[in-house]
Amino acid sequence: MPNEAVAATAEGLSNTTRRALLWGLAAASTAAAVAVAPDAHGAASLDPTSDQTENPELISAYQKFYDACVELTEARQAREWLADEWKHRWPLAPEALLWGANAQDGRYIDDGERDIIGRYLIRDTADLTKRMSAKYRRANPRTCFSLLTSTRERARMEDLKNSTPKGRTPKALERNQAFRNEAIRKCEQNIVVAEQYEAETARLRRISGADAVQQRVRNADACLRKAADEVSLCEARTLAGLGMKADALTVSASDLMKLTESDATPLGQLARLVNSVAQVAGRAAV
Structure with a gap:
């Protein structure tokens, strides 16, 4: 008292x-x-x-x-x-954009997934079957992921385009060129997904007045x-x-x-x- x-x-x-x-x-x-x-x-x-x-x-x-x-x-x-x-209108990042887990610990250079006011978004892992094994999902039912951004993926794509595949044999060179081309194709897909997600989250922040x-x-x-x-x-x-x-x-x-x-x-x-x-x-x- x-x-x-x-x-x-x-x-x-x-x-x-x-x-x-x-x-x-x-x-x-x-x-x-x-x-x-x-x-x-x-x-x-x-x-x-x-x-x-x-x-x-x-x-x-x-x-x-x-x-x-x-x-x-x-x-x-x-x-x-x-x-x-x-909360119920804020989208979860697509699985293709999810990187390292436990981003809420600040262990990555890239920032973790956040909600509309900037808090770490801890999400269920049960439906993330493309990136995680069943054993890992059972051991880690909820976590926060770092996110792949369109800016980072665009920079990676430019590095790939500027690279020169090498191979000791014509067959190895052809295989490495195919690997590079496939990586570039995946980058292009990820950029589209990332830009759509970033545009939607920016729109929601704008119309909700979150920035103010x-x-x-x-x-x-x-x-x-x-x-x-x-x-x-x-x-x-x-x-x-x-x-x-x-x-x-x-x-x-x-x-x-x-x-x-x-x-x-x-x-x-x-x-x-x-x-x-x-x-x-x-x-x-x-």
Whole structure:
């Protein structure tokens, strides 16, 4: 629960904002809740009897940070809603375009198959009989594949056309020429399939407004990081103010915090200190 001293002084914001802060805001997809309630007329200090007030500039910066958290959360919710709405209209890539499995691990140079909002698309393998053995499909019922693009296949076709088949005998030369010609023919087929798939996915992104939704998330994320930086530049004069700064850092650097909080390094010590300050200052756990 939020620190009672902080909660008792949360009178500088609207009731709605104060309630949201006290109960926590799952901002920026982190486990950190924005639950420190700043008071424009005076925030609690470490000593509840102290009459020291918080820096107005910090309170103003923290309000902007809070608003940025709300906008990012709403932008991400809108993106998830769009993905759900268009999920059944989004086509799976044709089997001819599927390359390496387990692309969701980031193991390939080529990107993995994605859904309309850019998430890795994990698909069933049961019907992929042309590329996988029954044994492999049973062992790997679902995975994400890297995709063959028209650009890559066109480059491969040009390399084949510019190549010169060789053979020690006329028969071997004829066989190698036939291999090259067949490879070129398959490239031409794959290019047609890839271009059709790419055109259809581009059309769906366009008519669904997916690009605009993605841009809204990027803009909101940039605003949140800027707002968090402004909070970090302001002087804190009370424990509640330290909690505001800790919240801003916890949210804006959430990935780094998660990676380092268990490290036996100065970065790990800093991450644990930030979490402790936020908790003591009254941030609710989510």
